[in-house]
Amino acid sequence: MVVRASKSNSSRQKPFLKFLIYGRTGWIGGLLSKICEKKGIPFEYGKGRLENRSQLLADIQNVKPTHVFNAAGVTGRPNVDWCETHKPETIRTNVVGTLTLADVCRENGLLMMNYATGCIFEYDAKHPEGTGIGFKEEDKPNFTGSFYSKTKAMVEELLKEYDNVCTLRVRMPISSDLNNPRNFITKISRYNKVVNIPNSMTILDELLPISVEMAKRNLSGIWNFTNPGVVSHNEILEMYKAYIDPGFKWTNFTLEEQAKVIVAPRSNNELDASKLKKEFPELLSIKESLIKNVFEPNKKPTFGGVAK
Numbered sequence: 001m002v003v004r005a006s007k008s009n010s011s012r013q014k015p016f017l018k019f020l021i022y023g024r025t026g027w028i029g030g031l032l033s034k035i036c037e038k039k040g041i042p043f044e045y046g047k048g049r050l051e052n053r054s055q056l057l058a059d060i061q062n063v064k065p066t067h068v069f070n071a072a073g074v075t076g077r078p079n080v081d082w083c084e085t086h087k088p089e090t091i092r093t094n095v096v097g098t099l100t101l102a103d104v105c106r107e108n109g110l111l112m113m114n115y116a117t118g119c120i121f122e123y124d125a126k127h128p129e130g131t132g133i134g135f136k137e138e139d140k141p142n143f144t145g146s147f148y149s150k151t152k153a154m155v156e157e158l159l160k161e162y163d164n165v166c167t168l169r170v171r172m173p174i175s176s177d178l179n180n181p182r183n184f185i186t187k188i189s190r191y192n193k194v195v196n197i198p199n200s201m202t203i204l205d206e207l208l209p210i211s212v213e214m215a216k217r218n219l220s221g222i223w224n225f226t227n228p229g230v231v232s233h234n235e236i237l238e239m240y241k242a243y244i245d246p247g248f249k250w251t252n253f254t255l256e257e258q259a260k261v262i263v264a265p266r267s268n269n270e271l272d273a274s275k276l277k278k279e280f281p282e283l284l285s286i287k288e289s290l291i292k293n294v295f296e297p298n299k300k301p302t303f304g305g306v307a308k
Contacts, residue, residue, distance in 0.1 A: 017216065019043040020063045022050060022101065023071030027182045028115050031175070031208055032069060039212065046072075050097025056104045067215045068105050069113045070098060078181075080148040081263040087147055094151040099158060106164045113215050118169035118200060118224060119143070119267035120153040127270065129198060134272030137169075137222040145265030156222070168211060168225035169271060172201040176294050178244070185294065188233055189240055193253040198230035200271040203289040210280055219279070224271035227286035236290070243295040 019036060023029030024045040036043040044063045048055025050072055060068075074093045076082030083090040098114065105112040120141035123129045141153035159165045172184040180186055184201065188194045202225055211225070234252070241248040259265065277283050284292060 015216075016066065017041050018063065018065045019067050019069055019215070020046055020059060020065035021069045021071065022046040023069075023073070023115075026071050026073075027173070027175075027180065028170075028204070028208065029069075029071040031204060032071060032212075035209055035212055039209075041212070050101050051092050053100050053104060056101055057108075060104065060108050060110070065110065067113060068101070068110050069115075069211075069215070070101055071115045072097070073115070074148075076148060079262075080146050080266075083146065083148040083151075084263050090147060090151055094148070095155050098155050102159055102162045102165050106162055110164065111215065111218055111220065112162075112165050113211060114159065114165055114167050115211075115225075116156060116167045116169050117149070117152045118171035118226060118269070118271045119146075119149050120156065120169075121269040121271070122267055123269055129268070129270075132270070134200065134270040135224070136272045137224055137275055143267045143269070145267065147264065149267055160222070163220060166214060166220045167222045168214075169223065170202045170207075171226050171269075171271065172199055173204050174201055174290070174294060175204040176297050178294075178298055185236060185240060188237065189248070189250075191250075193251045193257070194233045194237070195255055195258050196232050196234045196252050197255075197268045198232045198235075198270065199268055200224070200226040200230055200273070201286055202226050203284075203286070203293050205293040206284060206289050210276075210283070213280075223276055224273050225276065226271050226273050227284060227289045228273040228277055229285045229287065230270045231286045231290065235287070239290060239295050243299045245300075 019041060021029055021032050021043055033043065046059045048059045072093065074083065074090045102112050120143055121135045121139070122143040124142055127133050127135055141156070144150040144153060156167060159167055174184045177183060178186055206227065207225060237248070237250050
């Protein structure tokens with residue numbers, strides 16, 4: 001699947017780009033293809049399994065990319081609890097596979113854009129909830145409550161040694177597609193009960209195009225890949241009620257009550273997005289981005305004060 005770049009004078013002056021993307025069947029992998037098509041960037045999906053070095057080498061030799069995007073990984077279906085009972089499968093993709101791809105890319109002089117997770121931290125004494133003191137890129141992960149998060153923290157530590165990797169810490173991803181079951185808003189709107197904790201989150205409609213720009217700039221290292229600030233479950237559901245469904249109702253419960261209906265604890269934290277904001281000053285705060293990129297485009301027309 002390749003998009004041919006325009007042959008106009010302006011495009012000839014631009015550096016040639018071609019992306020090799022892993023994660024064809026995933027949410028982020030699918031959205032990346034649409035961004036590439038819109039921007040006229042040639043791309044192909046990787047055919048090899050991440051843990052199979054020879055297959056990855058064959059992909060690189062066949063595609064001859066300028067950049068590699070890793071949007072493949074095991075998060076578990078329907079959620080991360082799956083990883084608790086499928087540990088070897090989780091390690092194979094999230095640790096062995098990711099490291100193998102990074103190593104193959106390094107051997108071939110290629111930058112790897114790696115969509116990672118920020119769910120490797122939890123509020124603590126130095127980063128208390130509600131203070132605005134977020135975890136920075138250089139902070140050591142302090143959350144290993146779920147096996148999924150444990151593998152992600154492991155691989156992030158090892159990837160630090162690869163100067164050809166750009167690690168993007170995504171959190172509680174949200175998009176304007178409110179029918180997607182992976183969307184954080186869709187998830188919590190369908191739960192019987194939700195906790196109410198402020199968290200850093202990633203608006204994909206805004207941030208995925210930024211990740212493509214980061215590749216163009218050949219940025220590497222670790223980046224907190226979230227919109228600045230935090231938003232709570234209740235604040236999101238209040239917006240959902242105001243913009244989408246005026247009759248929507250929900251019930252809260254505590255972390256202790258939540259623990260009884262999930263297998264593994266969940267990460268709650270604030271990430272400091274100042275590094276990303278400095279590189280991209282136009283980056284919106286989480287609440288601004290939710291309204292502009294998610295709720296306004298989905299707003300239901302009203303007639304006589306009643307949404308139709």
